[in-house]
Amino acid sequence: MVRIGLGFDSHPFQEGRRLLLGGVDIPSPEGLKGHSDADPLLHAITDAILGAIGEKDIGELFPNTDPRWKDAPSQLFLEKALSLAREKGFRVVNLDCVIVADRPKISPYKDTIRENLSRLLGVKKENISIKGKTREGFCPDNGIACMCVVLLEDEG
Incomplete structure (x- = not known):
């Protein structure tokens, strides 16, 4: 059985x-605002995994009203999602x-991001795609947005 999450x-x-x-x-004069460390890519991946296994979303599991998650590393959220997936018998394929951002340019960091995600997810680097896109004048340039699709398969 396979499952897809967005x-x-x-x-x-x-x-x-x-x-x-x-x-x-990523070297930058400014970071991102958020309750945790505000890593939108790890947050999107976490939600994709949680969605694929039919769990609550990241905001329900790690609410920004809970002081435990203040400045928390987003890797903790991803690890929990992966743990829940494994408990249900699934692994990331x-x-x-x-990554939608006019700044900074994503291309110089794509390989490093893929390598880190490969390590975190236990997936071959070749099975991870990172694309940087600019807004091209659409919407104001005041942050970064990330979208991810994940494919899980039954480990059995």
């Missing part, structure tokens, strides 16, 4: 914060992601 997340820019995408520090 995830989306976005955060506005904020001065004085780190910029994290896929668990990778492949991942396809789009």
Whole structure:
């Protein structure tokens, strides 16, 4: 059996914060605003996995009203989603992601992000796609949005 999940997340820019995408520090004069470390790529992947297995979404499991998650690393959220998937007998087969950002340019960091996601997900790097897209004048450039599709398969 296979299952597909779709995830989306976005955060506005904020001065004085780190910029994290896929668990990778990206050099930037500003980071992203959020209750946790505000990594929109890990948040979107987490939601995609949770959706594929029919679980509550990231906001329900890790609400931004809970002080336990203040500045928490998004890797914790991903690890929980992966744990729930394994409990249900599923593993990640492949991942396809789009990062929508006019700045910074994503292409110099794509391989590093793919390598880190490969390690976190236990999936071959070749099974992970990261695409950077600009807004091309659509919507104001005040943050970063990420969309991901994940394919899970039954481990049995």
